[in-house]
Amino acid sequence: MFKIDKDNLLWNLVFVLIVSSIVYFVYYSTKKVDYIWRWERIPEYIISKEKVDIRAPFAGVLTFEGKTIVLSSKEGKQTLKIDNYDETTISDKTDVYEGDVVAIQKKYKIGPLTEGLWNTLYISFVSILIAIVIGIITGLCRISKNPVLKKLAITYIEIIRGTPLLVQIFIFYFFIGTVFKLDRVTSGIAALAIFAGAYIAEIVRAGIQSIPKGQMEASRSLGMNYFQTMRYVILPQALKRTLPPMAGQFISLIKDSSLVSVISITDLTKAGREIVSSTFSPFEVWFVVALMYLILTSGLSFLVQLLERRLAASD
Amino acid sequence: MISGNVIIKAENVVKIYHNGVKALKGVSIDIHQGEVVVIIGPSGSGKSTFLRTLNHLETINEGKIIIDGIELTNSKTNINKVREEVGMVFQQFNLFPHLTAMENITLAPRVVKKMKKEEAEEIAQKLLDRVGLGDRGGSYPSQLSGGQQQRIAIARALAMKPKIMLFDEPTSALDPEMIGEVLDVMKNLAKEGMTMVVVTHEMGFAREVADRIVFMDDGSIIEMGAPEEIFKNPKNDRLKQFLGQIL
Numbered sequence: 116m117f118k119i120d121k122d123n124l125l126w127n128l129v130f131v132l133i134v135s136s137i138v139y140f141v142y143y144s145t146k147k148v149d150y151i152w153r154w155e156r157i158p159e160y161i162i163s164k165e166k167v168d169i170r171a172p173f174a175g176v177l178t179f180e181g182k183t184i185v186l187s188s189k190e191g192k193q194t195l196k197i198d199n200y201d202e203t204t205i206s207d208k209t210d211v212y213e214g215d216v217v218a219i220q221k222k223y224k225i226g227p228l229t230e231g232l233w234n235t236l237y238i239s240f241v242s243i244l245i246a247i248v249i250g251i252i253t254g255l256c257r258i259s260k261n262p263v264l265k266k267l268a269i270t271y272i273e274i275i276r277g278t279p280l281l282v283q284i285f286i287f288y289f290f291i292g293t294v295f296k297l298d299r300v301t302s303g304i305a306a307l308a309i310f311a312g313a314y315i316a317e318i319v320r321a322g323i324q325s326i327p328k329g330q331m332e333a334s335r336s337l338g339m340n341y342f343q344t345m346r347y348v349i350l351p352q353a354l355k356r357t358l359p360p361m362a363g364q365f366i367s368l369i370k371d372s373s374l375v376s377v378i379s380i381t382d383l384t385k386a387g388r389e390i391v392s393s394t395f396s397p398f399e400v401w402f403v404v405a406l407m408y409l410i411l412t413s414g415l416s417f418l419v420q421l422l423e424r425r426l427a428a429s430d
Numbered sequence: 431m432i433s434g435n436v437i438i439k440a441e442n443v444v445k446i447y448h449n450g451v452k453a454l455k456g457v458s459i460d461i462h463q464g465e466v467v468v469i470i471g472p473s474g475s476g477k478s479t480f481l482r483t484l485n486h487l488e489t490i491n492e493g494k495i496i497i498d499g500i501e502l503t504n505s506k507t508n509i510n511k512v513r514e515e516v517g518m519v520f521q522q523f524n525l526f527p528h529l530t531a532m533e534n535i536t537l538a539p540r541v542v543k544k545m546k547k548e549e550a551e552e553i554a555q556k557l558l559d560r561v562g563l564g565d566r567g568g569s570y571p572s573q574l575s576g577g578q579q580q581r582i583a584i585a586r587a588l589a590m591k592p593k594i595m596l597f598d599e600p601t602s603a604l605d606p607e608m609i610g611e612v613l614d615v616m617k618n619l620a621k622e623g624m625t626m627v628v629v630t631h632e633m634g635f636a637r638e639v640a641d642r643i644v645f646m647d648d649g650s651i652i653e654m655g656a657p658e659e660i661f662k663n664p665k666n667d668r669l670k671q672f673l674g675q676i677l
Contacts, residue, residue, distance in 0.1 A: 333524035337538035338514035429570040
């Protein structure tokens with residue numbers, strides 16, 4: 116992310132100095148409010164080991180064959196071998212009843228933060244895909260010569276850009292969601308996709324209009340129709356040019372997805388809120404939540420950069 | 431020389447731009463199959479506009495244009511079908527920058543004529559050889575010189591096997607040393623019997639290759655005739671003045 120060259124060593128030192136003094140300031144201010152840091156409580160909300168009881172499905176005698184526990188019923192009709200356990204407290208040749216705990220298995224359990232991260236990723240990914248489709252179609256309508264398409268596109272874009280996303284989410288959930296019987300995740304995804312679609316439409320429009328008129332003329336003069344020209348000539352070039360603003364829009368969408376927590380979708384933000392209310396460790400939790408968003412957004416910009424580099428072959 | 435059927439017929443073509451400027455004031459001409467017509471004239475004379483009406487890149491307000499028996503102005507005409515028959519080469523090349531030279535040439539045959547990739551590439555390779563760029567199929571337009579780009583553009587137009595080729599100042603955007611290579615390709619095309627309409631300022635090319643020269647000024651055809659007549663014995667004063675300025 117940061118390249119260090121020798122000529123700017125001094126300025127790099129200044130950078131490090133400023134950053135470390137900010138970190139110290141944060142540390143110092145938390146000292147002043149007597150905050151007790153309990154970082155050790157955070158990992159269990161990301162991933163935890165859970166103990167699962169293994170119970171005897173029928174009464175019988177337990178014997179050990181090496182590490183394997185063998186349970187055989189009194190009449191010798193049924194036998195059961197258990198070897199996927201982590202610890203056991205029972206000794207050899209013990210009588211057990213049906214339902215007794217014979218061993219304990221440790222399983223990894225995904226914590227609520229990871230679950231929230233996954234939900235945020237899922238909601239963002241699906242709404243980005245839908246937003247791209249909405250954005251391209253609306254962008255094309257926006258530059259259409261047909262007044263109906265053009266005015267519909269402008270109205271949609273203006274309404275969406277002129278109202279807060281939070282209000283749109285409420286409208287989607289309480290009004291549209293109720294009318295069409297949508298569940299909360301669908302409402303949330305729809306609100307985000309329609310919101311981002313309006314912005315992507317403007318990006319697509321600008322991208323298409325930045326392509327020289329000669330491209331359309333050359334393509335049409337070869338006998339290709341309007342849609343073939345858009346599909347094979349104009350859009351590939353326009354989308355390549357719009358990749359940087361598009362990436363910015365996607366990153367915004369990931370961050371804006373935190374607003375769907377208001378309609379009780381357990382995304383990363385809602386998970387954070389729930390954990391704060393049970394641990395009373397808001398500092399640690401929100402730092403971790405912020406870091407997780409940062410991982411998502413920087414991962415996305417990295418992917419877009421890779422894509423840009425691949426598409427740069429023709430430059 | 432002029433023996434074939436009439437393949438382009440323009441009758442009293444009038445073009446008025448949105449701002450009210452009358453770009454074409456009733457242009458009529460018959461162009462025969464295999465004929466090479468060069469349109470000359472000062473800038474703003476409507477020569478490029480007229481050329482662009484021939485494949486409907488410019489719509490016309492009055493008059494009639496008939497290409498190979500099909501009336502362009504008829505609303506029932508499938509304009510894309512007509513455009514398949516009429517290749518066009520532009521001043522700014524207008525190659526598709528995101529595609530290689532090979533892909534530029536094969537795109538329209540594959541998309542419009544639903545040709546298979548292998549077949550389209552075979553044809554494209556022959557065309558690349560023909561314009562002297564047989565080894566540059568994999569290059570992107572940005573990796574080619576202006577002259578090479580324009581030759582690819584000609585190959586791209588030829589890939590649709592057009593009956594007519596329109597050239598809109600094909601050498602005007604080129605460095606002087608690259609003009610020759612493009613004109614050579616055009617000369618060969620003329621020799622092979624292609625019907626060509628060329629807007630150009632290259633008088634040498636006009637004199638050598640044209641069957642007929644059309645002089646346009648102020649949206650009208652002022653004079654037309656064989657190169658000999660036009661260059662040696664111009665009748666109209668404006669033509670005399672124009673030739674005096676450029677020769």
